[in-house]
Amino acid sequence: MFSKLSPIQQLLVRRAFLGQTAVGVGSLALQSLLGGASAQASETSGGVLSQTPYPTNVKRVIYLVMSGGPSHIDLFDYKPQLRKYHGAELPDSVRNGQRITGMTSKQKSFPCVAPMFKFHQHGTCGRWLSELLPHTGTIVDDIALIKSVHTEAINHDPAITFLQTGSQQPGRPSFGAWLSYGLGTENENLPAFVVMISQGSGNKTDQPIFSRLWGSGFLPSRHQGVRFRSGADPVLYLSNPAGIGASDRRQMLNAVDQLNQIALESVGDPEIQTRIAQYEMAFRMQSSVPELTDLSQEPQHVLDAYGIQTNATDGGFARNCLLARRMVERGVRFVQLMHRGWDQHSDLPKQIRAQCRDVDQPATALVRDLKQRGLLDETLVIFGGEFGRTVYSQGELTATNHGRDHHGRCFSLWLAGGGIRPGIEIGETDDYCYNIVADPVHIHDLNATLLRCMGIDHERLTYRYQGRDFRLTDVHGNVVQKILVF
């Protein structure tokens, strides 16, 4: 009554005969049927989504993560009325029971602070921006500003974990890992998901970051972000050791390949074939990665546009932005730049000015550069942090100085590129930049929207783990249709 082979087995058999990679129709079904990772180990290029349910031309993401929580009040969320409340206590009716971090919960007074910076209107859309972001002002017609992002988290660890993985507690895959899993890579010689880190000029002794922010959680570890670093080894262990040149390596690998081939003949395990292919890819990476990270071929005017200087104090953010462009040009699926230093508990006016100087020009140059090269339509760019900051001062408010605590109830971030309606603004906050009064966008909504840009239904990109089909947006998330062009 039953045939000897189950449908799953038949699929596997077919795959085994076809060779080591099973990309395309059927692999999504196979993945969900097998409910696990190991059978997929051989696939390096294809994602589980052989085709995305929504048409899209967006292929890649650059996520500029402003780690620490940039102040929306001082940068994006212009409230001229706030001047009136400067120095006055935050009314209880505004705070409305909002929980406050342990850092300011014992503070006796909560005086409101208006930004100590001027705001100007930019572009044909007339967007108001802080004087700290003059370059960003020149691309406001290309970006969509969301002023009503919100999160439940009020501390760095859970908040940034939430932003990057859709969960405050550790253990879930990061956004880039989900995309690597769903869409695979476009370049056999480079990783699908790359992370670069820079320390900004602002707060240098606070919030740490963690590898879980580019981790694969319960997804197979090959989906985790690969950290690119400056220096001789952009990818860990990329360079041959001293005393081994490229031709030595080639000879050694020829021997390894031959021996593996002999083993394959006698043992018959297709995993050996995969290993041979992985060694070849490693060898190719030894030339493709240095080629990628070598900026010497970039013309001076490009370096200047990004503001790349040898003695820059931006921790390498400008260089990373240019590298991000070079990566998406070469088909890297997800590039995550982490720029640290946005945690302005004290000394905000000085620190945030320095932080903005780090990022304003390079981020702007990146968007413009992508646009000029015709890549912006295919690339989604996101700029923002894990939360915003409080309207009230942390610590003493003086004529020239103050700090701000963490604020998750509303904050701003911007999007640009493929799928994003340019020059618009979404969401509105109250006079105190404290509560959202229109169009709230929860982190889950944001992630659902970002996936939708990539043509993915956030409810359908799932992975079975411990009996449950997990997704980036957990059981939440509504696509913010208004921000999308399709």
Place this chain on the structure above:
Amino acid sequence: MAADAAPNVSRQVRSLLSDRCYRCHGPDGEERKAGLRLDDRNSATRPAESGATAIVPGNAAASELIRRISATNDDERMPPPSSNKSLSPAERELIRQWIDRGAEHHEHWAFSPPRRPGLPTVRNTAWPAGPIDRFVLAKLESLDLTPSPPASRETLIRRVTLDLTGLPSTLADVDAFLNDRDPHAYEHVIDRLLASPHFGERMALDWLDAARFADTNGYHLDNGRDMTAWRAWVINAFNRNLPFDQFTVEQIAGDLLPNATMEQKVASGFNRNHMINFEGGAIPEEYLNAYIVDRVNTTSTVWLGLTMACGQCHDHKFDPFTQRDFYQLYAFFNTVPENGLDGNQGNAAPLLRIPTIEQQQRQRELTMALSDAEKQLQAAENHHRQAQSQWEAKVVGDESVPADVRQHLAIAVDQRTADQQKAIETFYAGLLKNQPQWSDTHQRAEAARKDLHALENSLATVMVMSEMQPIRDTYILVRGQYDRRGEKVTANVPSSLPPLPADAPRNRLGLARWLVDAQNPLTARVIVNRYWQVLFGVGLVKTAEDFGSQGELPSHPELLDWLATEFQHAEQPVDGSPAWNLKALIKAMAMSNTYQQSANIVAEWRAHDPENRHLSRGPRFRLSAELIRDQALAVSGLLKHRIGGASVSPYQPEGLWGELSSRGDSKSWTAQFFVQSHGDDLYRRSMYTFWKRTCPPPQMSTFDAPDRETCTVRRARTNTPLQALILMNDPTYVEAARKLAEKLLHEATSDDAQQAELAFRWVTARRPGARELGVLVQLLQSARQRYANDTDAAQHLLNNGESPRDATLNSSELAAWTMVASAILNLDETVTRP
């Protein structure tokens, strides 16, 4: 076959219904639609709210379920299109047949206690070496398959040595086994390996993943912690073959055992290995809740194979566990006198101070010295007190006595107030202290007290469990939110599993004993399955972490139950060996012919068992991260075999931690900047590598080691180019290649081919074939020429790694052999357990 098929169909249907239907028609009362519950036969076979009956046993045509899953209209079809779930025609047919045959309902297999099955009959009676093989062969024969031939002896000894000790077999071991004509030679090898102290290390490896062991606290600044003593306890427990039930009880509730020893208290550290937070400004209650939730999830996964995590926010969607069940388990663990925010100084309370043997000795000496001195002081005081009245009589009117004391002395003893009497005594005691003998003793006591205090403060600590009095109240937390309390609950086990015995304490000790109670249907199965996974690469239940409805069905259900009951010795203790005997379980698996099969895949057979789920061949899989490195260290002679001790920091690229952390500004934070070890500590087994949770060692995580943030009982096995880069370029492996080459050049062989063969055997245990040898010799010759022409390059290559280089050897020759050794260390065969 037909008779066996019915329960099989029932299981398959159950599994289908669970996956496609339970979300809305399953155990979760809040989400249930139309009042229909398909996991409960009574509910499914009576008219639902609509009046229709979902399942009419024996009559699929009359069953609403069949009508709805076959409906073409989107509004009617089940599962609804919006659920993103669907049933294939074959699956619908299976359900239809199941209903027509009576819709026999079986409780989910894992929730019924394992019954010891009879041994199946097999046609090929010569093949089975024992019961395990009987079950495996019976299945193979039913599929018209045959087992593979036995693996070669070289393969076998390498396989079993790696599996049981995590180390490669030495060439001496291989040769001894090859030459041993004793029919019990293989058994002797197994007995030797089980007795090796490295057995405990190997078994501990998986346990560290399960226990989410790490050297840092994991959240935010992620500074150091020290659970060395707990890790040592685990290794030791495996080595002394502590019965697994006792192993369980001590780790869950060692602190609550009557007259708990220090070791038993250390064992309870299992449930303190979770992450701990102290981020400035974080809310303590939120994290206290996270720790307790972690304990529930970890304990449920490790012992019960259950995914209790769902219950934190709502009733389980697929398995019969409610949110109440979750918080009743939570109550067992909500009893620890701990802080929500802690760990900024390392280990978080409650702690145990653990002296070394020497410290214990010193502690005893000091305690004795102190008590001696105190006794002497007491004796002297008693003596002098008797002398006090004589003294009083003598000093009346003595000018050397202060005026106020003189006045008091003038009053008769029975007339003095308490204060007056006290003033006299104090003055008198002061006089005594000035006497030389008294003051010496006094100083000795003080010194001993001070030293003892200093010693106690210098003792290493380990985090342990302990029970607070009174315990905290536990509430169901609405939607899992720490600040939204619902109904109050008390500690209990899930209601769909056997109850706690009436006389069992309602605390962790009661829970621990319940986990290993003979009535518990899950624990023994879950545990034997995980050791099957250690030896065979994949569990009989592939989803080792999920034995619930959504987990995979066991490939050999009867074998699983046979092993579980054998492990428990629930019904028929065989040879007087204690129950829950892990070494006996592992020996039985390793002795089976199933285990000893060749892993070679015959092309025409592969189609019949593509994933080897029928066990028609030997298991072959990539070594785990730790074993790949340990093997390279071992075959090159670099490995230091010391067991236990504090974590060490072998080579890793510079700056990896520093780029993520930020608290180098203060000495009060630890583990912020990586400090590499030197000397012996560079070459210890990888299980001792310092594990920083927010930046795990890349040599390990690139080979699929988990981040240890949460419990893991099954690792992925991937095959990536980053792994190739590590094996080619990480100084660990370049140095190992050099040391292997040095070792080789000291061997008394002069022929290149012989030498290459020896190197190949050291690593793979087998002799290379002529073609393989040809490839190695050719590589050697070209490398020899290359390094003879470029002695600088040879020098550079040999400078990799901190271990001193053997200067007596010719550098070009050594460099060439280093290249050959590196090629061997990079082979698929080398990183694969054969």
